[in-house]
Amino acid sequence: MNSPTGNGQESSSDSSRPGAIAQFFITLLVRRIIPFVFGILRRIAPVFRFPFTNTVIVTSFDLVQEVFQRHNDFPVPYQRQVDHLGWEPTFLLAMKDTPDYWQTVDQVKALWRTEDLDFVRQIAQEVSETKLREGGGQLDAIQDLMVPVTEAVIGRYYGVPIAEDVRPQFFNSCMHVAGFLFGAQTDAPKVVARAQKAIALVWQVIDKAIAEARKNPLPDSTVIGRCHAMNVTDDKHLRSYLMGMIMGYLPTNTLANGHALDVILSNPNANAIGCEAAKKGDRDLVLKVVHEALRISYILPGLWRELPDAQKLGIGSDKEYEIDKGRLVYISAMSAMLDKRRVDQPKKFDPERSPDVYMIYGYQFHYCIGAAIADVMMKEIFTALMRRGPKPLGKMKYNGNFPWNYHIAYKD
Numbered sequence: 001m002n003s004p005t006g007n008g009q010e011s012s013s014d015s016s017r018p019g020a021i022a023q024f025f026i027t028l029l030v031r032r033i034i035p036f037v038f039g040i041l042r043r044i045a046p047v048f049r050f051p052f053t054n055t056v057i058v059t060s061f062d063l064v065q066e067v068f069q070r071h072n073d074f075p076v077p078y079q080r081q082v083d084h085l086g087w088e089p090t091f092l093l094a095m096k097d098t099p100d101y102w103q104t105v106d107q108v109k110a111l112w113r114t115e116d117l118d119f120v121r122q123i124a125q126e127v128s129e130t131k132l133r134e135g136g137g138q139l140d141a142i143q144d145l146m147v148p149v150t151e152a153v154i155g156r157y158y159g160v161p162i163a164e165d166v167r168p169q170f171f172n173s174c175m176h177v178a179g180f181l182f183g184a185q186t187d188a189p190k191v192v193a194r195a196q197k198a199i200a201l202v203w204q205v206i207d208k209a210i211a212e213a214r215k216n217p218l219p220d221s222t223v224i225g226r227c228h229a230m231n232v233t234d235d236k237h238l239r240s241y242l243m244g245m246i247m248g249y250l251p252t253n254t255l256a257n258g259h260a261l262d263v264i265l266s267n268p269n270a271n272a273i274g275c276e277a278a279k280k281g282d283r284d285l286v287l288k289v290v291h292e293a294l295r296i297s298y299i300l301p302g303l304w305r306e307l308p309d310a311q312k313l314g315i316g317s318d319k320e321y322e323i324d325k326g327r328l329v330y331i332s333a334m335s336a337m338l339d340k341r342r343v344d345q346p347k348k349f350d351p352e353r354s355p356d357v358y359m360i361y362g363y364q365f366h367y368c369i370g371a372a373i374a375d376v377m378m379k380e381i382f383t384a385l386m387r388r389g390p391k392p393l394g395k396m397k398y399n400g401n402f403p404w405n406y407h408i409a410y411k412d
Ligand code: HEM
Pocket: 076, 092, 093, 094, 244, 245, 246, 248, 249, 252, 253, 256, 257, 299, 303, 304, 359, 360, 361, 362, 363, 365, 366, 367, 368, 369, 370, 371, 373, 374
């Protein structure tokens, strides 16, 4: 069986995976305990100060949307983590609503263009079909299908090839840096040092790709080639944008694809609708199935915001909450998308829901800039897979918080 290590290992990170017992408790915490506790909080205390900490957890649909909406009152806190990594100029998700932010959005959109989506679709379709053919009726859907599609898009579309000898470390490092940036917001020296080491490897791969492209120009179908040919920006900014579009892309895609497949294969109704849609070639319905699966089992418990000043939340509603200056706010889209005050029968799988109930890609300011790329990839991967009537050969396995192995059988 293939694997991104190219050496037949079970995964690209076997050496750094948590032990079986630690993994059991991580999965229990992230998949069972947190959703359960947040479900209770959503009903009785949707704004809840976590005891003995500086963190306030927000869990109801309306209040999560209110925090997203009031992005100037509740800005992102990620610049501190970015500073620890020496990542300069910074990237979109760490920025506040400034002219610099909007200039960066314009440049990123000039490099990752809407017109490129067909190329991404082509890559995702080709790699998915090839990997499923090579699997001959059985494969690890994460390591041998989803990861190779992600890698092919970074290599062939971005113009950043990932050499075989650094591939396992590259994938590990991306997951590690994403965890440092968007996880517990810690600045413990050991944690910072490990994150710095991890990001150094990702910089090496990006810098090498840019330097090679200066010597041997890449076609302008690639992001690097286009940037150089059209002088969109200098290499200092290009490398930062590439880092942002890899960090926003690789870890989230692994999470999203794994979670979606797990829900679809464990729910006979979802599986039947997905397979039927894929057989008819109805890619739009396949995507709705994937989005609905992600609503039911979202990729992360929450996202961070901070409070430079004291704020009220729930303004204009029956109940207002006061939150002190300096608090960190953890907003749970995972919990919000299961709030029955706004989502009818939230546990029921219904891919034809109104788009208004979904916050998979965030909401308003900071809305995911890669959403269309992720959608195109998921359409192609899941259409190719569901057309073949996949069946799980066991449970999905995790590496920490990341879905990592999922062995399936399918019609060859
Ligand atoms: C299914 C896969 C994906 C999911 C679930 C996802 C989710 C999200 C979410 C929830 C946010 C908002 C975060 C916040 O408000 O704190 C976000 C922002 C972002 N995402 Fe994604 N994302 C995905 C794929 C991608 C891809 C493929 C890329 C790049 C090609 C990407 C790049 C980004 C960037 C750069 C931002 C920051 C945008 C800004 O600050 O304006 N994401 N994503």
